[in-house]
Amino acid sequence: MCGIMANIGSENAAREVLAGLKKLEYRGYDSAGVAVFNNALNVFKVKGKVADLEDHVKNQPMAGLVALGHTRWATHGVPAENNAHPHMSENGRLAMVHNGIIENYQSLKNFLIEKGYSFKSDTDSEVLVQYIAWYQDHYQLELTEAVRRSLGDVEGSFAFVILDSTAPNTMVAAKNDNPLVVGISGSGFYLASDVFPLTESCDKVIYLEDQEIITVHLEGDYEVIDFENASITPEVHTLERKDTVYSKEGFDSFMLKEIYEQPEIIARTLKSYVDTNLAEIKIEAIDLHRRIFKQAKRIVIVGCGTSWHAGLIAEYLIESMAGIHVEVEYASEFRYRDPLISTSDIVIGISQSGETADTLAAIKLANERGAFTYGIINTPGSTIARHTDAVSYIKAGVEIGVASTKAFTGQVSLLTLIALKLATITGKLHPLQCKKSIDEFLEVPKMMQEALLTDQLLGDLSQNWVNKESALFLGRGLNFPVALEGALKLKEISYIHAEGYPAAEMKHGPIALVDSEMPVFILATNKSALLKLTSNIQEIKSRKGEVIIIRNAGMEIDAALADYQIEIPAVSEFLTPLTTVVPLQLISYYIAKGRGCNIDQPRNLAKSVTVE
């Protein structure tokens, strides 16, 4: 993963780099570093966050027109100062920041060791910079050509920026399978892992393509070549300028703020995709390719983590509403298992960031095999969005908390609209029924708002679970993926072991875990599953599990069955994931808070997983 940020041309390039790194911290935050050229190359690194790096450099001479920096998520080598980027070549000439994995780093390293090179870090990135330095020395090459020729021997994924201290008016960057964006401003160039840090200063951007190398000069010109040395004229995109000052707006974490934003996001989604006058769902990506969607034999949905959970909900909805066969796969499995894909398949990639390496690879594979690819993405201009045949954006806005909340409900709401839309296309849903469903959907923002009123109750109740070691989340039907999502939220921010299960699967193993120490969260908001679910609850109760039931208002559940019942407003069954997930998000938040965890930046995680 990792965030790369570099600048050439600004009066205080290091300041620009540090500001940009803060916006890229969602990509990794275990160590950070910056190099600035002012007569000589000065490199500063810390184990910790960008704020720690800022502290570290505050009394250092940081002025200079050229700087490059990095915020890291460890792949090779533990989080430590020596493994932080920028990495230098042994001769002190080159400094590099890298995102990705050099797969053949060991053989390159062995080669360099034989040549007498030594290494200060355990990283594959240091091997890469040293290898480029070897090419440069051995063949007496200027930097761009040394980069180009050495990459012929390199296997893996990378995006990197490199600076030669003997030619500090120039920076070189290359990309293969990891994102790199070049921002063009009046004062020079910004090179970054994505557009977030560029929107305040740049009017134009170039999205470097795989196997391309860009050389940018202090004088304001640039050249792009591919790995075969052919000259490329890149497409220059206009960037909408915006000040992106992210604020918690009085909440104590971005996650809590984002939980509270959800009603507004659902309302925005409905406004964007529903014509309430005509009672029609207008999704341009589908309207433009109506024939493809009408004739589709199968939809395959790929995604990771929370996005995969949203995909599972879509599977239930699309199959039952539209009658189209749907399969949902982890992108990481799909991309490597030689899946059967035909030209009559639609492959949907769901991704908040639009940068997840496995989802991108799955989409590329589907493209190669002739499927129609469709992205459900939150981040405009992201790599996955640019690699799909059609894209629809969820309306969640930038999500900062590593634990996805508003992006999940944004995805589920758009996917629910897609299911309804497809049902009208396949003729399974009469326009009048569609209108009724839309009317019910329009009530959801209000119902979510009411679900948020459980906040204080859940804050108090959650104190009971702060010191638990494990928790179970159970649901049936549409609530099974919501149970998975509840468990994922709890484990990622509180580090408590949690599992989500289809309630009926309990008997097939997990019930062995249940004792009086085990909180079991039962999602009972879908009426159709209630009777069956009640038997599952009895089974847990008889094993002394602590039962917490989340149910709709008006649903009668025997008080003796539950230790606690949490009531949320009733919505139509197809909309229940949107309300049911709210108390689960709050419970995770309060448990993590009670344990003193870093809620927005949990340990070992990064917001965007751009390595496999």
Ligand code: M6R
């Ligand atoms: O950006 P994406 O939606 O592709 O990310 C997928 C997962 O990495 C992401 O959902 C992850 O599981 C979150 N941390 C969950 O809260």
